[in-house]
Amino acid sequence: MAEMEGTAKAGRPRLYSYWRSSCSHRARIALNFKGVEYEYKAVNLLKGEQSDPEFLKLNPMKFVPALVDDDAVIGDSYAIALYLEDKFPNPPLLPQDPKKKALNHQIANIVSSGIQPLHNLTVLRFIDQKIGAGESVSWTQQQIERGFTAIENLIQLKGCAGKYATGDEVQLADVFLAPQIFAAIERTKIDMSNYPTLARLHDEYMAHPAFQAALPDRQPDAPSST
Numbered sequence: 396m397a398e399m400e401g402t403a404k405a406g407r408p409r410l411y412s413y414w415r416s417s418c419s420h421r422a423r424i425a426l427n428f429k430g431v432e433y434e435y436k437a438v439n440l441l442k443g444e445q446s447d448p449e450f451l452k453l454n455p456m457k458f459v460p461a462l463v464d465d466d467a468v469i470g471d472s473y474a475i476a477l478y479l480e481d482k483f484p485n486p487p488l489l490p491q492d493p494k495k496k497a498l499n500h501q502i503a504n505i506v507s508s509g510i511q512p513l514h515n516l517t518v519l520r521f522i523d524q525k526i527g528a529g530e531s532v533s534w535t536q537q538q539i540e541r542g543f544t545a546i547e548n549l550i551q552l553k554g555c556a557g558k559y560a561t562g563d564e565v566q567l568a569d570v571f572l573a574p575q576i577f578a579a580i581e582r583t584k585i586d587m588s589n590y591p592t593l594a595r596l597h598d599e600y601m602a603h604p605a606f607q608a609a610l611p612d613r614q615p616d617a618p619s620s621t
């Protein structure tokens with residue numbers, strides 16, 4: 396891992412990220428969407444760099460991402476997104492309307508609390524070691540399918556989708572949905588025909604420049620770019 400000074404160069408935040416991490420992917424989308432230029436610091440999860448004592452000062456949970464912005468150190472993608480929203484209000488990620496705002500938090504939370512933590516690297520390693528080699532694959536599929544069913548139904552029930560998940564503007568829900576859908580398709584090979592709204596949103600995300608620049612294989616630590 397590259398050196399880890401405590402503070403980022405003034406005016407330019409530093410993102411600690413792993414190319415394949417969906418949580419890092421969220422932070423990259425939020426930064427790109429807000430038009431914030433940032434320095435990329437790779438943390439190799441497969442080499443265990445998230446446990447480096449220096450990195451623990453940035454994220455005591457031993458997780459990526461972490462954002463260092465002057466003397467602000469933020470070790471969670473949700474907190475990073477809200478920090479960016481406060482510091483760079485335009486373009487907004489959260490709507491003014493309380494109901495729509497709550498819906499954005501609900502969808503983002505389903506991803507960040509109800510799907511991703513259940514198939515985190517730590518969890519998958521535990522399942523493969525304690526339950527059986529390869530068992531983590533069907534576990535991951537189940538967790539994603541359960542969450543996607545909930546989000547697909549929720550979006551349809553609320554009738555809120557426009558071009559993006561909660562309307563015609565990119566919002567917080569999209570920042571969380573895009574990496575989860577991308578990973579589900581590319582890595583877990585989820586059949587998206589069961590989730591027509593999410594499948595359509597995926598196409599929109601893949602066409603949006605801020606989302607394109609945040610894609611895993613476009614990152615400096617992606618194997619294809621080294």
Ligand SMILES: N[C@@H](CCC(=O)N[C@@H](CS)C(=O)NCC(=O)O)C(=O)O
Nearest residue numbers: 416417418458459471472473516517
């Ligand atoms: N709630 C945290 C979760 C972060 C997280 O789970 N990061 C994963 C990558 S997506 C990680 O660093 N995993 C490393 C590990 O499990 O050892 C966030 O949203 O930032």
